[in-house]
Amino acid sequence: MPLAVIIMAIIYIDKKPFEAKAGKNLLETCLTLGFNLPYFCWHPAMGSVGACRQCAVRLYKDENDTTGRLVMSCMEGIRDNMYVSLDDPVARDFRSQNMEWLMTNHPHDCAVCDEGGSCHLQDMTVMTGHSYRRFRYPKRTYKNQYLGPFINHEMNRCIQCYRCVRFYKDYAGGKDLDVFAAHDHVYFGREKDGILENEFSGNLAEVCPTGVFTDKTLKQHYTRKWDMTMAPSICQHCSLGCNIIAGERYGELRQITSRYNSEVNGYFICDRGRFGYEFVNDVTRIQQPLIRNGNTGQSLFENLKTVLSAGKMIGIGSPRATLEANFALRQLVGKQNFYQGIPEHEACLIQTVLETSNGGHVHTPSLSETEQADVVLILGEDPTNSAPRLALALRQAVRKKPLDNASQANIPAWHDAALRELIQDEKGELFVAYPIETKLDELAAGTFRAAPDDIARLGFAIADCLSDAAPIPLRMDDHVLETARNIAAVLQKAERPLIVSGTSLHNVDVIKAAFNIALALQTDQRKAALCFTLPECNSVGLGMMHAPSLDTAMEDVDADTIVILENDLYRRGAKQAIDGFLAKFKNIIVLDHLHHATTGKATILLPVATFAEGEGTLVNNEGRAQRFFQVFMPKNENIRESWRWLDEFHQFCQGKMPDELNELDHLLEELVTVMPQFKGVETVAPPSGFRINGQRIPREPHRFSGRTSMQANVAVSEPKPPEDTDSPLSYTMEGYRGIPPAPLIPFYWSPGWNSGQSLHKYQIEVGGPLHGGDPGKRLFHEDLVSKAGFQDNIPCAFKPHNGETVFVPVSHIFGSDELSVYSPSVTSRTPKPYVMIGRQDAARLQVTEGDLLNVRIGGVAMDLPVKGSDALPEGLAGIPFNLPSMPGLSWPCKGTLTLLKP
Amino acid sequence: MISLLRTMGLTFLHMFRKRETIQYPEEKVVLHPRWRGRIVLTRDPDMGERCVGCYLCAAACPVDCISLQATEDENGRRYPEFFRINFSRCIFCGYCEEACPTYAIQLIPDFEMGEYNRQNLVYEKEDLLINSEGKYPGYNYYKVAGLAAGVKGKGEGENEEPPVDIRSLIP
Known part of the structure; x- marks a missing residue:
């Protein structure tokens, strides 16, 4: 730059x-x-x-x-x-x-308006001194629209600032929200009632300065901002690690809002992150420890003691569990008995990603850096569905090049209207190579639809065009070579090129090809940015522990006891294989917060905390370790953080005394000593002993209400507020009222600024980093540590086989993530299972949209309705990835399609 | 000596004055309507609950003895799912009544709330809600608010124009 x-x-x-x-x-x-x-x-x-x-x-x-x-x-x-x-x-x-x-036209709605208490319009009204209304005439009214399960519409409250359409249309690329009518009748809404299509519609609730667009899921358990117990948190629903603020009231998680981090998500988060939180409140949560086939006369601890003190034990980690939990499990079972809870293929993908990002050859950009790219190549990834916030960043990147050109016109960067007028539809170059249509195609200068292997070959060809040292893919089609040459030419000229790739297609060659391109683009002046998206929120953290995969555990393990940490193995492979694996063990200890097929097999099942009920550290796709904090102490004392349960197990198998057990800080110190690759995670947030003027940082705003009444129905004497031993945050409204260190900001508030707009008081300068630097610490090396050069195992071109179909996983923003689908609002947006086939295959099989096809993959058979795609090449079929209603598959997979005879 | 006798004389004269003390509880005390005693939740003229669960009373309460949870009926009308006042904490300051935008919460001239058991001073919604408009008859919040919520149609409230026809170009 x-x-x-x-x-x-x-x-x-x-x-x-x-x-x-x-x-x-x-x-x-x-x-x-x-x-x-x-x-x-x-x-x-x-x-x-x-x-x-x-x-x-x-x-x-x-x-x-x-x-x-x-x-x-x-x-x-x-x-x-x-x-x-x-x-x-x-x-x-x-x-x-x-x-x-x-x-004049704003209704007297504050009492029933969800924005009240965090309303920019209220704040500004007070600020300008307009305390009493003099307008005594009729007010304008509008009819509202149904905008889907996420956003509520109350148009009477509008003050015509145009922020909603500027965000939705101009910033996020939405097409179905606009401004209608004329003069003082302007109307912000859709052409007709219907679900807002854009993946970032939830931000309207924060962008709108008043209560026209509000969070509909909050409305179902409405709580004012001042009444919520809030803590800084990290989104769990993809690998980007967006910063969020989570708010709780009466033991229930109520709302997620975006937490500013200038290097990660900035001001916005996606709808999956904002509305996917309700799994925490799910009634089917595991509430009690459960002992099956054990000695029921004994207590849980006696049972655990019997199980843990005898025989060999292995541990299965999880990419959605925290670093601390995985480490505590590794310490419990020993290094040689700890396995990543992901299939070999996925572990291999993540290892490749880590080797390339961590080698120092390429630059791993932060999300805000991806917004600055001038040329973008997306190789085998669909960010809108696998890492939505990245797609929003790429939308901004596409505007960078024309904006750079516009700077010669002497228009300052903040002059939005003038700049949009100037650049019109001009776009920077974005290339998308993916088997099916993606939402970013509309911005693309070129798209390339092919099988995953062919996408990898295209990548290798681009690298070959860029550098002589890169390996040459053989027997390339002329038109693919032509595409490669065009893309290479544009990339070569770029100042800040960005390659986006990831694990969505489950193809390791795509990742290697992306690395080759980035390596080929490297010059003395320029280090190409290479951004990977990964499957889950802590995939990188787990990967960095370098443990063997689930498949290794399944092949050659002989043990009595298996400890499975927050992991549904039945999503990781075919049912038969997992059944066989679990049958080997006498004792199956499962720690999780939600019931699934694996918890059904547990002999000892322990309830654990979700992200809202515990502390932990996650490592995101760019290797940034970020801490999230406990939002509320669960009323149910059986619910503990996984790392705490696992640490307690030491009492039984290593004879530790209860007072020798670890606290979070010590656990992290131990983690860094045992695995130096994590050096820095202990500094991600201030330690639990941190105080400002001897005070903790309160999780509750000073106006928090109901303290002496919330629990009065149970007992009129108020209990002592819970004490947090793991963080400097407190569960009260008392404490330090100034601006806390950036990793510890529980909510944004400043005198006169009750809404989230008070954020600017927390920033060094508007739009810049937070006071004291943005939270999070990068664990990846920027200097050269590996000698890895160009990768040269180029796959063969894909050829459709008669009778055999290669399946491509199709990610869905609502549906493919394991936890967010427990939210009723997200469930209602989840697609029904389908099989997507291209035009040629549809013609060959003589099927049309909606016909049922019998899909056989290994031992799994499903009857799925057909969904047509114009883009999907012949011999491929798309299946929605990881839908809760579909059986577990081990990717990548092949199978057959047959027409069901009616 | 003289002042001593004077004091005794004055005290003696008070025997012929009108009594200030009353024989409570046989005789009831007369209080003004604005006297700040027991807190009630009132109803609007249509006998719907006035409380819209806006949490302002809870926020205004200096001893934080009010807690509630707002919920909605099928028309979008807000009402409290539960409404709890811990009278063992209440200081009868009346801030909740001042804060209430819908005249729902009112303090009435009744102070006879003594209990032997502190737990009995925790009042739930069914203890608080009365079948009356209280001190402010005739007021219905939804008639003046912009939200329709089943009480009126859009634009049919007091001082409201009919809903805008967004397809019209007439000024």
């Missing part, structure tokens, strides 16, 4: 001099400097349009000018020697009157 020279300017605000960055606008500068200036339409990620007229200030020609003029501060760039007044009575009155006008 070119180093931008930061020019500082001196501006005078109300006659006091301040240093400000040139190139910013006046509004964001004022906010950075700590002034409270009201605004609506401006958004730090979306720039200014000057639509709401709320941020008016008085601008003077020079220091002698006393008249000045009113300007909208969001539309005014910073210049040296600028004289402005925020406090000027004319500007103040203008802001106040503007607010009064905006409020």
